[in-house]
Amino acid sequence: MLEIKNLAKTFFPGTVNERKALQGINLTLQDGDFVTVIGSNGAGKSTLLNMIGGRLRPDVGSVSIGGRNVTKIAEHKRARWVGRVFQDPMAGTAPHLSVEENLAVAMGRTRMRNLLPGVSGKDRAFFKEQLASLELGLENRLKAEVGLLSGGQRQALSLLMATMTQPEILLLDEHTAALDPQRAALVSQLTGAIVDRDKLTTLMVTHNMEQALQLGNRLIMMHEGRIILEVDGETKAGMTVKDLLGEFDKLKGGGVSDRTLLQ
Amino acid sequence: MNFMNFGAQLPGATELGLIYAVAALGVYLTFRVLDFPDLTVDGSFTTGAATGAVLISSGTPPVLAIIVAFLAGAVAGSITGLLHTKGKINGLLASILMMIALYSINLHIMDGKANVPLLGIDTIFTPLENAGFMRNSWVGSLILAAWVLLLVVVLVAFLHTRLGLSLRATGDNEQMSGSFRVSTDGQKILGLAISNGLVAVSGALMAQYNGAADITSGIGLIVIGLASVIVGQALFGQRRVWQAVLAAALGAVIYRWVLQIAMAVGLDPADLKLASAVIVVAALLLPRLSFVKNLRANRARTRQEDALADLVDATDESHPAAAMPAGAEIKGQNNA
Numbered sequence: 267m268l269e270i271k272n273l274a275k276t277f278f279p280g281t282v283n284e285r286k287a288l289q290g291i292n293l294t295l296q297d298g299d300f301v302t303v304i305g306s307n308g309a310g311k312s313t314l315l316n317m318i319g320g321r322l323r324p325d326v327g328s329v330s331i332g333g334r335n336v337t338k339i340a341e342h343k344r345a346r347w348v349g350r351v352f353q354d355p356m357a358g359t360a361p362h363l364s365v366e367e368n369l370a371v372a373m374g375r376t377r378m379r380n381l382l383p384g385v386s387g388k389d390r391a392f393f394k395e396q397l398a399s400l401e402l403g404l405e406n407r408l409k410a411e412v413g414l415l416s417g418g419q420r421q422a423l424s425l426l427m428a429t430m431t432q433p434e435i436l437l438l439d440e441h442t443a444a445l446d447p448q449r450a451a452l453v454s455q456l457t458g459a460i461v462d463r464d465k466l467t468t469l470m471v472t473h474n475m476e477q478a479l480q481l482g483n484r485l486i487m488m489h490e491g492r493i494i495l496e497v498d499g500e501t502k503a504g505m506t507v508k509d510l511l512g513e514f515d516k517l518k519g520g521g522v523s524d525r526t527l528l529q
Numbered sequence: 530m531n532f533m534n535f536g537a538q539l540p541g542a543t544e545l546g547l548i549y550a551v552a553a554l555g556v557y558l559t560f561r562v563l564d565f566p567d568l569t570v571d572g573s574f575t576t577g578a579a580t581g582a583v584l585i586s587s588g589t590p591p592v593l594a595i596i597v598a599f600l601a602g603a604v605a606g607s608i609t610g611l612l613h614t615k616g617k618i619n620g621l622l623a624s625i626l627m628m629i630a631l632y633s634i635n636l637h638i639m640d641g642k643a644n645v646p647l648l649g650i651d652t653i654f655t656p657l658e659n660a661g662f663m664r665n666s667w668v669g670s671l672i673l674a675a676w677v678l679l680l681v682v683v684l685v686a687f688l689h690t691r692l693g694l695s696l697r698a699t700g701d702n703e704q705m706s707g708s709f710r711v712s713t714d715g716q717k718i719l720g721l722a723i724s725n726g727l728v729a730v731s732g733a734l735m736a737q738y739n740g741a742a743d744i745t746s747g748i749g750l751i752v753i754g755l756a757s758v759i760v761g762q763a764l765f766g767q768r769r770v771w772q773a774v775l776a777a778a779l780g781a782v783i784y785r786w787v788l789q790i791a792m793a794v795g796l797d798p799a800d801l802k803l804a805s806a807v808i809v810v811a812a813l814l815l816p817r818l819s820f821v822k823n824l825r826a827n828r829a830r831t832r833q834e835d836a837l838a839d840l841v842d843a844t845d846e847s848h849p850a851a852a853m854p855a856g857a858e859i860k861g862q863n864n865a
Contacts, residue, residue, distance in 0.1 A: 360701035
């Protein structure tokens with residue numbers, strides 16, 4: 267379970283560049299919730315993910331994962347509970363390590379980093395089984411350097427690495443945006459399958475309306491650091507891309523009148 | 530030109546190279562694995578020499594003295610690591626600061642003297658020397674080679690442990706490592722500690738080999754280390770970890786041979802350091818020349834063709850992803 271309370275963050279406060287990235291976000295994800303996050307550039311989507319992942323600290327507010335308040339816990343320690351896939355396929359894997367070594371680093375999320383062999387025979391069997399589920403033939407390329415894989419393969423591997431240890435929260439930050447349509451569809455389909463199989467609690471940022479509707483049981487729209495729309499269950503299932511774009515249009519009008527009111 | 534002379538001194542050069550090989554392993558760890566050019570080694574080599582010599586001359590068994598030298602070097606490396614990670618000082622600057630600070634510390638270790646002689650004192654090499662197996666001897670070279678090989682095996686094994694994987698991942702992709710619960714700060718400090726520990730051991734051995742610790746012995750060690758790593762890996766490759774580690778150690782020996790040849794053809798010993806720098810510059814610039822690039826591109830292409838062949842064999846033809854296997858990154862091979 268993920269609980270976000272009154273989260274706020276302002277970049278460069280007190281300067282001409284001051285930017286209110288988040289202005290009091292409240293959001294609760296029950297176990298197994300899969301929430302897609304949409305919103306225009308600068309809406310605060312990535313900032314929100316970085317706060318949950320621990321890369322950024324909020325000015326006020328709190329983040330709890332599974333009942334633990336993790337607001338002040340460093341990113342690499344929080345990683346025990348949080349799995350992440352980044353937009354850049356190069357970001358989620360180590361290029362000069364082999365496929366199996368990358369997977370072993372990912373296993374380190376929940377186990378001790380000691381002087382035992384990095385990849386044991388048991389690990390190898392487990393990795394093969396996991397890789398086979400991607401249906402990319404990677405199970406036969408355990409020793410291949412990851413830098414030699416294509417972007418789509420690397421991103422599929424990143425997804426596997428982020429989910430393999432069953433994190434309490436899975437954060438996907440536009441993880442299909444940098445791929446060509448065919449591979450984006452493949453990674454998107456894998457995401458749905460893995461999250462569904464393992465009942466992972468997931469927060470996914472995307473610019474792809476279709477993907478936002480296709481995946482997940484809840485959807486939120488962000489604008490200027492606030493959550494301005496929440497749909498779930500039946501409503502979300504019945505929504506079309508057109509409906510969503512309609513909401514964006516409303517937003518433009520609403521945004522102006524909001525500001526007019528304040529002035 | 531005196532090749533007879535060169536041949537006669539080759540075993541000696543080999544012995545020296547093998548002692549420097551220990552330092553080259555340390556430099557490999559920071560420069561290649563962590564991607565961190567660490568100048569601390571110029572100071573920690575002398576720290577090792579000083580610690581070792583002072584302890585041995587006061588009656589400590591040489592083996593114990595070498596272990597303490599390792600620890601002293603490791604402490605120096607850790608401090609550089611702390612300055613860089615926790616103090617957020619640029620890595621190169623942090624290591625330069627530590628190098629300068631070590632100069633004073635080394636003088637203190639040597640009780641204010643610029644030189645600590647080990648004449649007439651039993652060192653780790655004394656039994657070999659008495660048997661006539663040291664100093665310009667192939668037997669001595671062979672024994673040192675066995676010791677360096679042992680270190681290579683241990684280092685390679687370490688780099689394949691869970692901890693070693695974290696260290697390599699930190700150098701390869703820091704952001705990714707952090708997202709998998711690797712304390713990247715901790716790994717950098719650990720890597721710098723081991724690296725400078727090895728360099729200090731090399732210094733302690735060198736002091737015993739030379740019969741004295743000298744305050745200037747570490748000057749330019751980073752260049753010797755880099756030359757060893759770069760030359761060795763250019764000659765013997767670095768694709769596999771064991772290959773890269775072994776290449777760094779062999780590079781140290783080759784480098785000594787090259788210097789020996791240079792002196793045999795009349796290089797003024799005063800120009801030694803200049804020659805070292807020129808060798809490193811050459812090793813760094815050569816790979817960028819167009820004919821070398823073409824040569825490498827050809828080799829890489831063969832490798833990728835092999836990889837592609839593997840992939841096509843391995844991929845289920847019926848899967849949509851099989852329709853375009855890894856093609857985007859293999860220019861001109863899409864129709865394969």
